[in-house]
Amino acid sequence: MSVESTPMQDTMIQSSILGMLGSRGAMSRADLARALKVSSATVTQICKLLIAREMIAETDDLAPSRGGRPARLLELVSSAGTAVGVKVTADHIAVVQVGLDGTVESSQTVEFAALRPDSLDQLARGLGEVIGALPGRLLGVGVAVPGSVDSRDSGIVDAPTLNWSAAQIGAILRTRLNLPVLVENDVNAVAVADRLYGAGQDHDTYLVVTIGRGVGSAIVIDGIVRRGANGGAGEIGHMSVDPAGPVCECGSRGCLEALIGASALVQKGHERGVLAGRQGGAELLEAARQGNDAARRIYTDAGDVLGRALSGVVQMLDPEIVVLLGEGTDAWPYWQPGFETSFRSGLMPSRRGVPFLVESWSDYQWALGAAALVLSAPFDASGAGGEQGRWVRARLQRPAENLASPTAGARP
Numbered sequence: 001m002s003v004e005s006t007p008m009q010d011t012m013i014q015s016s017i018l019g020m021l022g023s024r025g026a027m028s029r030a031d032l033a034r035a036l037k038v039s040s041a042t043v044t045q046i047c048k049l050l051i052a053r054e055m056i057a058e059t060d061d062l063a064p065s066r067g068g069r070p071a072r073l074l075e076l077v078s079s080a081g082t083a084v085g086v087k088v089t090a091d092h093i094a095v096v097q098v099g100l101d102g103t104v105e106s107s108q109t110v111e112f113a114a115l116r117p118d119s120l121d122q123l124a125r126g127l128g129e130v131i132g133a134l135p136g137r138l139l140g141v142g143v144a145v146p147g148s149v150d151s152r153d154s155g156i157v158d159a160p161t162l163n164w165s166a167a168q169i170g171a172i173l174r175t176r177l178n179l180p181v182l183v184e185n186d187v188n189a190v191a192v193a194d195r196l197y198g199a200g201q202d203h204d205t206y207l208v209v210t211i212g213r214g215v216g217s218a219i220v221i222d223g224i225v226r227r228g229a230n231g232g233a234g235e236i237g238h239m240s241v242d243p244a245g246p247v248c249e250c251g252s253r254g255c256l257e258a259l260i261g262a263s264a265l266v267q268k269g270h271e272r273g274v275l276a277g278r279q280g281g282a283e284l285l286e287a288a289r290q291g292n293d294a295a296r297r298i299y300t301d302a303g304d305v306l307g308r309a310l311s312g313v314v315q316m317l318d319p320e321i322v323v324l325l326g327e328g329t330d331a332w333p334y335w336q337p338g339f340e341t342s343f344r345s346g347l348m349p350s351r352r353g354v355p356f357l358v359e360s361w362s363d364y365q366w367a368l369g370a371a372a373l374v375l376s377a378p379f380d381a382s383g384a385g386g387e388q389g390r391w392v393r394a395r396l397q398r399p400a401e402n403l404a405s406p407t408a409g410a411r412p
């Protein structure tokens with residue numbers, strides 16, 4: 001049902017219209033009003049303002065008539081803004097520039113050594129050089145890290161694989177770049193991207209699970225990524241599933257990650273004589289592809305363990321769909337036989353049909369996930385982006401002449 005907006009809500013509606021046209025493409029005023037659950041009069045009034053500011057424009061196409069006179073479609077003016085997405089790994093940084101419609105405009109890799117004592121300064125300097133040279137109206141920077149983040153807004157990071165403890169990533173980058181900076185756990189960032197461009201367009205409640213070096217998940221319920229009290233929700237990698245299992249990096253015993261993370265599988269490969277010397281994950285996968293039974297068995301057993309653990313999570317959260325991704329999905333054909341059996345049989349009969357989607361993701365797609373933190377800010381009614389999200393929205397609504405370069409972007 002449509003409701004009238006207050007002046008305060010108008011700001012949110014303006015950025016929601018821009019975000020909606022960016023992620024969904026051209027729409028009529030009536031469709032915008034329906035999607036945003038506001039009155040047609042409000043949408044018409046706000047669109048008039050956005051057209052006057054040359055941020056949106058009418059296309060030559062007409063929307064199919066619903067009985068009345070055919071309506072003009074509205075589209076985003078492409079110069080309305082772009083976002084930068086950054087994926088941080090232990091040995092490099094992937095950076096992408098993404099248009100409001102999700103199109104990747106450029107991508108590059110920057111050298112980075114997380115274990116160097118000056119790694120934070122190196123990160124800020126490297127990003128400063130790359131971002132300073134990017135064209136167009138930058139709305140903000142999204143940063144995805146393999147670790148836990150207290151909030152997207154303050155961006156304090158604990159990431160054992162990067163050797164970061166309480167690292168003030170958000171504050172450091174915001175000062176050095178003079179742009180809004182939103183920091184998030186990398187799996188949560190992918191879940192945000194899925195909401196804008198992937199499975200989340202058609203599903204409000206879903207689970208994103210990653211396998212690879214680590215094992216992680218993101219929980220989306222009613223369209224919102226659930227971060228938990230400390231940003232640590234979804235850490236399935238550290239669910240203890242075998243009290244007699246190996247000791248995990250986190251100090252507990254028998255964590256999912258210690259059993260089926262990439263290094264655990266490689267270790268099993270050596271113990272069982274599939275691998276020799278300095279051989280690792282690539283050789284283990286190749287052995288499975290060549291039909292080596294012992295290698296295939298390692299993956300099938302891993303699938304069995306993952307399936308049992310995930311069935312519990314699915315039972316608990318009741319998602320519409322589960323999306324699986326990460327570099328470990330290269331070996332998914334060998335995980336799957338073990339996974340299917342234990343996952344389906346671990347679920348109550350009424351839940352057994354839950355769809356399971358496997359996606360392959362490159363570094364740049366992870367970085368696109370980070371950019372989605374910025375591009376989702378227009379919709380962020382839940383306030384997950386805090387002050388940084390408001391800053392992105394303010395930049396999105398600012399006329400182009402006030403936003404010529406990254407350094408010209410004063411805070412609202």
Ligand SMILES: [Zn+2]
Pocket residue numbers: 237238239248249250251252255257258
């Ligand atoms: Zn652990």
